[in-house]
Amino acid sequence: MAAPRSFALWGYCDRGWSRVLRGCRLPGFRSCWPGCPLGARLLSQDTRATETHFGFETVSEEEKGGKVYQVFESVAKKYDVMNDMMSLGIHRVWKDLLLWKMRPFPGTQLLDVAGGTGDIAFRFLNYVQAQYRGKQKRQLRAQQNLSWEEIARKYQDEEDSLGGSHVMVCDINKEMLKIGKQKASAQGHKAGLAWVLGDAEELPFDDDKFDVYTIAFGIRNVTHIDRALQEAHRVLKPGGRFLCLEFSQVNNPIVSRLYDLYSFQVIPVLGEVIAGDWKSYQYLVESIRRFPCQEEFKEMIEDAGFQKVTYESLTSGIVAIHSGFKL
Ligand SMILES: COc1cc(O)cc(C/C=C(\C)CC/C=C(\C)CC/C=C(\C)CC/C=C(\C)CC/C=C(\C)CC/C=C(\C)CC/C=C(\C)CC/C=C(\C)CC/C=C(\C)CCC=C(C)C)c1O
Numbered sequence: 127m128a129a130p131r132s133f134a135l136w137g138y139c140d141r142g143w144s145r146v147l148r149g150c151r152l153p154g155f156r157s158c159w160p161g162c163p164l165g166a167r168l169l170s171q172d173t174r175a176t177e178t179h180f181g182f183e184t185v186s187e188e189e190k191g192g193k194v195y196q197v198f199e200s201v202a203k204k205y206d207v208m209n210d211m212m213s214l215g216i217h218r219v220w221k222d223l224l225l226w227k228m229r230p231f232p233g234t235q236l237l238d239v240a241g242g243t244g245d246i247a248f249r250f251l252n253y254v255q256a257q258y259r260g261k262q263k264r265q266l267r268a269q270q271n272l273s274w275e276e277i278a279r280k281y282q283d284e285e286d287s288l289g290g291s292h293v294m295v296c297d298i299n300k301e302m303l304k305i306g307k308q309k310a311s312a313q314g315h316k317a318g319l320a321w322v323l324g325d326a327e328e329l330p331f332d333d334d335k336f337d338v339y340t341i342a343f344g345i346r347n348v349t350h351i352d353r354a355l356q357e358a359h360r361v362l363k364p365g366g367r368f369l370c371l372e373f374s375q376v377n378n379p380i381v382s383r384l385y386d387l388y389s390f391q392v393i394p395v396l397g398e399v400i401a402g403d404w405k406s407y408q409y410l411v412e413s414i415r416r417f418p419c420q421e422e423f424k425e426m427i428e429d430a431g432f433q434k435v436t437y438e439s440l441t442s443g444i445v446a447i448h449s450g451f452k453l
């Protein structure tokens with residue numbers, strides 16, 4: 127039986143609806159974002175459970191999913207180029223760091239939720255392949271009596287070169303998956319990779335199925351983050367690991383100022399010029415500001431039942447990697 131979920135009291139503060147009181151683990155008023163003086167700006171308590179936010183806009187929970195869908199349907203074709211332009215390639219380093227933290231080995235079964243155009247999945251396959259090839263090389267060096275044909279055969283079998291590893295990319299958006307599949311063929315990824323259309327809040331998988339669950343720049347877009355976290359916990363095997371790469375709270379005031387300027391003055395302009403879509407990139411920067419800070423997100427992960435939850439802030443906290451285990 128799952129542990130009882132914590133209860134939460136929601137309040138309307140000047141940044142919209144936020145969780146300000148948590149039962150169970152940390153009773154008492156808490157700030158809804160760093161700088162909010164512990165409920166002092168609390169205006170009223172929640173009676174409107176069906177409202178949420180889409181960037182800085184207040185929308186109904188029913189509306190949010192559709193709006194998020196439209197955003198990624200609209201940006202899918204320019205998604206990869208926009209990421210390189212906006213971050214000057216830094217998003218690649220963050221994604222590499224996620225893989226280094228995961229340290230998968232041949233045999234690892236990964237579920238990459240909100241996997242979009244496959245950036246995490248392809249890194250996973252390359253990482254595992256490199257691991258396996260290294261191991262194979264060491265073994266072959268030890269086996270002096272193999273013929274050249276036997277050695278060549280061992281290097282050719284792509285499926286075998288993953289040592290049984292598999293990655294399942296799950297995303298709610300058909301257009302993002304379509305681009306991902308095109309990239310997979312272009313990069314020659316076939317074995318050990320599957321694409322599934324699905325919602326992070328209601329994953330189409332059995333319990334206790336995966337060794338690792340990743341979600342990169344995805345959870346911020348989900349309507350009920352707590353449900354997505356519970357689903358992550360459900361589909362992981364006991365001992366499995368949750369890893370989330372997401373925008374977070376910048377911890378240096380000077381960087382924070384520059385980052386705000388950059389976000390609000392430059393990113394939507396880039397969105398308009400490159401993707402012909404100002405609004406989606408306005409949503410991106412607003413949704414980043416709405417997402418909980420490192421500590422609060424850590425608590426949400428713990429509330430979903432994960433243990434040994436830790437996080438690492440990268441690039442002054444522009445993003446953070448959270449990790450937790452299903453034990
Ligand atoms: C719709 O939803 C989405 C769509 C997507 O395409 C993607 C996502 C998910 C997102 C990602 C996978 C990653 C996307 C990346 C970002 C949002 C950017 C993250 C930002 C950085 C790594 C850099 C952070 C910048 C700073 C700390 C501040 C430094 C800023 C400046 C020096 C410029 C300050 C700006 C002004 C004063 C405004 C006027 C300036 C201009 C008009 C010149 C324009 C300048 C540039 C284009 C230079 C850009 C500079 C940088 C990128 C700085 C890099 C520096 C470092 C931190 C080392 C999704 O959900």
Ligand SMILES: C[S@@+](CC[C@H](N)C(=O)[O-])C[C@H]1O[C@@H](n2cnc3c(N)ncnc32)[C@H](O)[C@@H]1O
Nearest residue numbers: 198240241242298299302325326342343344347
């Ligand atoms: C910013 S992209 C991240 C893509 C990829 N993980 C990466 O790091 O480049 C966010 C992705 O989340 C997906 N998404 C949004 N809501 C979702 C949900 N409820 N369930 C599954 N995927 C979702 C979007 O379709 C989009 O592909």
